[in-house]
Amino acid sequence: MNEIADGNDAATRRGLGVRVTGRLRELTVQLSLLNHQVAARAGIQDVDLDCLDIVSREGPLTPSALARKAGLHPATTTGVIDRLEKAGWVRRERVPTDRRAVHITFIPDRAGEILGLYAPMATAIGEICQDYSPAELEAIGSFLERATGAGLEATAIVSERG
Known part of the structure; x- marks a missing residue:
């Protein structure tokens, strides 16, 4: 078995x-550029799109x-919420159990607008996935989950130093 296929050589693994x-760095930049274009087409700022994504996936959330x-x-965040609500x-x-608290909730009727802007990328990713076996896709998914976790940890470390 060759070194690249085997992957046991330390220098090969480092490389x-x-x-x-x-x-990953190239993908991050490309996705940032895509997100910038999507935000512009949606009439919102980049940070607004980030927050909208968080609320749509994890909401409802308190501010x-x-x-x-x-x-x-x-x-x-208040400014972001104000802009997203206005748009x-x-x-x-209002949170029924606490009259002072509010939840920010994504309006699902608008989801199609954003999804439509991401459709070319979603289609391309779907086509790319066709080239991989289920086991390979499982490994890729696992890698991306772990890489996301590493990104969260790195963000927290940088944030603490700030």
Whole structure:
């Protein structure tokens, strides 16, 4: 078995790790550019799109929970929520058990607008996935989950130093 296929040679593994890290950096930049274009087409700011994504996946959320998840100052988050609410992407809803608290809720009727903007990428990813076996896709998914966790940890470390 050759060194690349075997992957047991330390130098080969380091080299492959550097290659993967480089591709992740390129992907990060490309996704950032895509997100910028999607935000512009949706008539919102990039940070608004990030928060909208968080609320749509994890909501409803309190403003403070959204601020923590987005790594934003609470006052910045208030501005984001105000813009998203004014544009009809989210709504503030009173929490029945605490009349002082509000939840930020994604308005699902608007989901198609955002999904439509991401459709070319979703289609391309679907086509790419056809080239991989279920076991390979499982490994890729696992890698991406772990890489996301590493990103969360790195963000927390950098944030603490700030």
